[in-house]
Amino acid sequence: MFNDRARIRAEAGRGGDGGLSFRREKYVPKGGPDGGDGGRGGDVVVVADPDLRDLSSLRGKTRFAAKRGGNGRGTRKHGADAEDVVLTVPVGTVVADAEDGSTIADMRTPGARVVVARGGGGGRGNASFATPTRQTPRFAETGLPGEAFELELHLKLMADAALAGLPNAGKSSLLRRLSNAKPKVADYPFTTLAPTLGTVDGPDGRQLTVADVPGLIEGASEGVGLGHEFLAHLERARLLLHVVDASDGDADDRFAVIDRELAAYGAGLDERPQLVVLNKADLHPEPAPFSVQDARILEVHRVSCATGEGIDELVASLFRHCPPVEPEPEIAPGLPEFLDYRPAPRTRRRYRVLRTGSGFRVVGTPPDGAELEDALRAAGVKKGAEVEIGDEVLVWE
Ligand SMILES: Nc1nc2c(ncn2[C@@H]2O[C@H](COP(=O)(O)OP(=O)(O)OP(=O)(O)O)[C@@H](O)[C@H]2O)c(=O)[nH]1
Ligand SMILES: [Mg+2]
Known part of the structure; x- marks a missing residue:
């Protein structure tokens, strides 16, 4: 099965707590603070893998959770940073926030790497808080929680051109003629059930990729047939190859049916240049005439996938209308090697939760009720623990 959508939950790891510890040495009755810092929680990272064809490797797996950072310990030992959890997706996958639908990353380049949930920072150990006037800090920071998001993954194939047309028009036959791909061809509608990419060799040694998708029928945009949900794979194509079975009925009508579905889908598909x-x-020495006049139609080709007639001219035209793309601008060294990365805003906390010998202390501007409770619970507060907020000391119920 071809899978081009997935919904997952990404949970980054919590930061480790800072150590609360004092040096114990022979003949040193009151040793100084020596609690080390907590380690960072693991990130959840999405990487574009050029070897993957679709999202089926994620099937059945909906939660990707990174581990928490190690706690700081005595003798200034820092907790270990947790490892990142990496999930690989095919090139062309769009990562969106499931809640508001906003795009987080568009994984267009092989190897693109995006942090989708950041691990929490480790808390500082009490050794970090020693000052000349406070030589025995009896508290340490707790680690910060990691980010957690519901994400929607949607693969939109990367193709230079895409085939569009009614079922049985001969789209898959054409891809077999044009490219190295061998999609199934048969004399019934909806032979193609999943998109296929083929590589076409050009006269000048260049290569282009062409996507074959299931056929569209009237009403596809309302959910009839199965073509509509695959139209996303046409979105990135620079050019559409609009295949019409010219031996069967009025070619103008058949063209119009598909065109209406492209317009109903939106995303600019009804403005995309086309080769008809x-x-x-x-089958017909004199096929039905085609008389649609439209600025988007760059050329009309009469071909036969059965005999090969007209195919060379079509390939030449395909390459003419998909000129080489400008190479991506050189990215300055030191920057990540992808351009579509939108880092999630890092929320700055206006308070910190410190762990003390007997409980917790909240410093800075504490938030209101529920958020504060969550933060304390995340820091590991237990029944009976003392919580100092400002001058007040509360006992956790
Ligand atoms: N005579 C003749 N038959 C063709 C030609 N091109 C395709 N066919 C036949 O038309 C039928 C449909 O071809 P496909 O390539 O499977 O059509 P499709 O558009 O991919 O169909 P779906 O995947 O169902 O949307 C098959 O029986 C092909 O052999 C052609 O140029 N001449
Ligand atoms: Mg097909």
Whole structure:
């Protein structure tokens, strides 16, 4: 099964707590503070892997959780940073926030790497708080919680051109003629159930990729048939190869049916330049005329996938209308090697939760009720623990 959508939960790890410890040495009755810092919680990272074809490797797995950082300990030992959890997706995957639908990253480049949930920072150990006037700090910071998000992953294939047309028009036959791909061809509608990419070799040694998708029918945009949900794979194509079975009925009408579905889908598909391919020329010495006049139609080709007639001219035209793309601008060294990375805003906390010998202390501007309770619970507060907030000392119920 081809999987082009997935919904997952990414949970980064919590930071480790800072150590609360004092040096114990022979003949040193009152040793100084020596609690080390907590380690960072693990991030959840998404990486674009050029070897993956779809999202099926994620099937059945919906939660990706990184571990928490190690706690700081005595003798200034720092807790270990937790490892990142990496999930690999095919190139072309769009990562969106499931709650508001906003795009977090568009994984267009092989190897692109995006942190989708950041691990929490480790808390500082009490050794970090020693000052000349406070030589025995009896508290340490707790680690910060990691980010957690519900994410929607949606693969939109990276193709230079895409085939569009009614079922049985000969789209898969055309991809077999044009490229190295061998999609299934049969004399019934909806033979193609999942998109296929083919690589076309050009006259000048260049290569282009062409996507074959399931056929569209009237009403596809309302959910009839199965073509509509695959239209996302046309979105990135620079050019559409609109295949019409010219041996069967009125070619103008058949063109219009598909065109309406493209317009209903939106995303600019109804403005995309097209090469109209009137297929099955072998069946009719004089195929039905095609008279649609439209600025988007760059050329009309009469071909036969059965005999190969017209195919070379079509390939030449495909390459003419998909000129080489400008190479991506050089990225300055030191920057991540992808351009579509939008880091999640890092929320700055206006308070910290410190762990003391007998409980917890909240410093800074404490938040209101529920958020404070969550923060304390996340810091590991237990029944009976003392919580100092400002001048007040509360006992956790
Ligand atoms: N005579 C003739 N038959 C063709 C030609 N091109 C395709 N066919 C036949 O038309 C039928 C449909 O071809 P496909 O390539 O499977 O059509 P499709 O558009 O991919 O169909 P779906 O995947 O169902 O949308 C098959 O029986 C092909 O052999 C052609 O140029 N001439
Ligand atoms: Mg097909």
